[in-house]
Amino acid sequence: DQQVKQNSPSLSVQEGRISILNCDYTNSMFDYFLWYKKYPAEGPTFLISISSIKDKNEDGRFTVFLNKSAKHLSLHIVPSQPGDSAVYFCAASEEGGGNKLTFGTGTQLKVEL
Amino acid sequence: EPEVTQTPSHQVTQMGQEVILRCVPISNHLYFYWYRQILGQKVEFLVSFYNNEISEKSEIFDDQFSVERPDGSNFTLKIRSTKLEDSAMYFCASRRLAGGAKNIQYFGAGTRLSVL
Numbered sequence: 658d659q660q661v662k663q664n665s666p667s668l669s670v671q672e673g674r675i676s677i678l679n680c681d682y683t684n685s686m687f688d689y690f691l692w693y694k695k696y697p698a699e700g701p702t703f704l705i706s707i708s709s710i711k712d713k714n715e716d717g718r719f720t721v722f723l724n725k726s727a728k729h730l731s732l733h734i735v736p737s738q739p740g741d742s743a744v745y746f747c748a749a750s751e752e753g754g755g756n757k758l759t760f761g762t763g764t765q766l767k768v769e770l
Numbered sequence: 771e772p773e774v775t776q777t778p779s780h781q782v783t784q785m786g787q788e789v790i791l792r793c794v795p796i797s798n799h800l801y802f803y804w805y806r807q808i809l810g811q812k813v814e815f816l817v818s819f820y821n822n823e824i825s826e827k828s829e830i831f832d833d834q835f836s837v838e839r840p841d842g843s844n845f846t847l848k849i850r851s852t853k854l855e856d857s858a859m860y861f862c863a864s865r866r867l868a869g870g871a872k873n874i875q876y877f878g879a880g881t882r883l884s885v886l
Binding site: 689691693698699700701702703706708746748750755756757758759760761762763 | 774776801803805811812813814815818820825826828861863865873874875876877878879880
């Protein structure tokens with residue numbers, strides 16, 4: 658069941674440059690999307706989210722873009738910092754019921770000095 | 771900042787034994803969840819819980835699993851007879867019922883369950 662896909666298992670970026678993490682989904686009923694950051698031995702930490710009625714949401718260095726027609730979202734981090742090195746998970750939920758989250762497989766971001 | 775707390779951080783058990791994983795959700799949250807992540811795999815939904823009953827469960831959440839909110843603060847996941855394949859990180863999450871951030875789930879640090 659691959660309703661949410663992150664096709665890049667890893668990404669390496671230089672400090673100060675832009676990091677772009679991508680996520681694709683197949684379920685057209687998803688109407689809310691979230692990005693979580695995860696360090697080893699910790700739980701997922703909420704980063705930023707977007708509702709399907711929007712196409713962009715920005716919070717400081719983090720911006721999420723949603724392209725509903727392509728069923729694609731991306732997370733932009735600019736400028737990237739070494740502390741951003743972590744695994745980033747894309748997740749999606751449907752309105753109604755329990756709003757369970759369906760996660761992607763994650764992308765390991767490494768920000769190098 | 772309020773956070774979801776989980777205990778223990780690591781639980782080792784023998785196959786066939788019962789385990790109880792504990793969670794204290796954020797105090798004004800009313801929706802609670804359990805997820806698990808098997809090593810090298812993605813985070814998977816197990817169950818959601820609201821108003822003292824299960825609102826949704828996955829295929830993974832079979833008769834060996836149960837959840838309970840025994841008091842006003844704790845939320846527990848019980849596995850009655852553990853199997854080797856239950857070894858995973860188990861995450862508890864909670865969210866508000868209403869308001870602008872109602873769709874955001876906040877996660878605990880997880881319990882690593884090792885079944886020997």
